[in-house]
Amino acid sequence: MTISYVDLVMDEMTLEEKIGQLLIVGMEGKTYGDELDRLIRKYHVGGIILLGRNSSYPAGILNLLNESKKANADYNIPLFISVDEEGGRVSRLPSSMKKLPAADYFGRIGDETLAYETGAYLAELLHAFGYNMNYAPVLDVHSNPRNPAIGDRSFSSDPDEVARIGMAVMRGMTENGIISVVKHFPGHGDTHVDSHLSLPVIKKTLVELYETDLIPFQRAIDEQVDVIMVAHIMFPELDSTYPSSLSKKIITGLLREEMNFEGVVITDDMTMGAIVNDYTVPEAALQSFIAGSDLLLIAGDYENQVGTINALLSAVQVGTITEERIDESVRRILKLKERYQLKDIQIEEIDLNAIERKYNNLIE
Template sequence: MRLHRIYCVSAAACMLIVLVLGGCMTKHPSPSAPVTEPEVDPIATLVQSMSLPEKIGQMVVVGLDGTEVEPPIRSLIADSHVGGIILYGNNIVSATQTNKLVNDLKHLNQTAGAKLPLLISTDQEGGRVSRLPKEFPTFPSSKAVGRTKDADYAYQVGSSLGEAMSAVGLNTDFAPVLDVNTNPDNPVIGDRAFGSTAELVSSMGVQEMLGIQSQGVIPVVKHFPGHGDTSVDSHFGLPVVDHDLNRLRSVEFVPFRAAIEKGAPVVMVAHILMNKLDPNLPASMSRKVIQDLLRGELKFDGVVITDDMTMGAVGKVMPIGPASVHAVLAGADLILVGHVLTEQQAVLRALTTAVQNGDIPQSVIDKSVYRIVKLKQSYRLSDQPTPLGNLKKLNEHIKAALNHSS
């Protein structure tokens, strides 16, 4: 009875309570937001699947002796997992022989169970730095290309370089040279440069780079931060450059900045001592040059490769093993070791030991390997054999492209 009176006295309030409670009881819970699976990064997954020797191997590009696959290079590929090969003039006799050598290297890498195809490279600039087999036409020097001041012609030269490289199976060209030749007494650059002004080198060099790239060949711009005003050949000694940052930004950096803005995939760093930037270490081993300037100021996020670590400039500073560790800590992704098996083994050993000891953080190695994988995949590199192209037809096309009429 008491409850009934409470109901009658508070009918409106109770009805409100009933409605509210009823609403709460009959209201359907709002559907949960769908659970989104984190996006899988296939490159990161591949890097994580690799052993330390596989990762270190990917960061080393080596040369070989002879004109065919022999035990030392066989071991470097099958056992040390090296990720790249550089061919020099002594490795190249003819188009047929070069094509067979390239395909044999690819086959060896494939049968060894490598997770990634090989970078197979050479220095094919034109002029006095030409490695292509004798069956191909003679390519003009960069100076001769620059003299035309014809950017379209520079693109045609680059495209022809890429075609010739591809015909024998090479997939990486250490060209173009983006040094500004401001020192007429320079013993190593000279006619390898497009010219003596930053503007001319930028316009011609970038177009040649894009031409090489158009044929699916990886161009490597060099020699950062600028080898044009040196009086010592870094093959034999350590060049010293005294320019400050203001001068470098207005001259030497200009072509590299332009190439990076146009998508340069790889930059080669020189063995030159930049006194005003880092008086203690050559550019190839300097964090100030690679990390702060190339990656930081110029915003380059591609692959950084050192010049050949067996060059005399490196030996003037320290042994090749510690030098390679310095280069990786400075920001280099690829260490180029063009000659001498014991030197190549020393680099592989030094890098492995440095990671195991904690001197090189694992994260540094993983970032470099990530960039290397991304590069190889973006250019669709493959270890499938490359059939030798129709040289007669190709040469006719190249000669026509190289025939510049002013």
């Protein structure tokens, strides 16, 4: 029997290294620092995320990403280098660069070819900086005009249109080497509050969700989407105890078992108000992992990140979770890194003129 590359790698990994792979971490500031260095070199985290607070001028972002890759260069598992680059109001590009219009612009035009070319442009743009993963497209259905979190980030109020245009953008990215993370399962489109601030509640039944919000996600699963992000939203008709990101009924029961998703499940940022108003980050992250998540996205701070690693380690030691359960998620993560042939290659410079020409050709 042939042993796969992933199995060979896993056979050499310590439990601590496996747990490190479960985290994608954010950082403070616009330059590479000691805390991020320790997370990469000592804890072997699975990846990093750059947010608006980390965005500077193009060469500054490039340097931050290059330093992260340099720190990981002696390790045999590459990093996820991730970002939220949707276009519109969710963009992490330097202020000097042109931003794509918001998703509803592409939804109104309704041209699948343009949507695919937009995904391909995003892939080229992100590769130029050294990213390999993008938290896009948004597959939420814009069913509530008063929604403060989604709005123009959604392609349409029609779930079939969201699926059609969203899948074209996703293919444009993935077929050009960027891992697409679709979001925010099981649907953030009908919320009244922003989960960055507090926990939204959606009182839809499962039948109602299947008629609207779940349509784009099922389409993505059918098209072999690699990663799905789970939102911090309370769905009392599905789980009266936990929000979706911490719910075994929603992550394992609905997403994995009913909708047959076999890829990587990632949480939305565990430091958002929807979570930290009611939980510590380590306890929420542990519950999310128990519920079925693979990757835990923790944008800050360092104490939360190390605390989560220690909480997972303790949970294995006392038997709350098994090492087999850790292996299950690590295997999915490593297979994804292998599929995209990720490498920690540093990039010398960005051809900003070429990117602007591509943008101008796309958005005329």
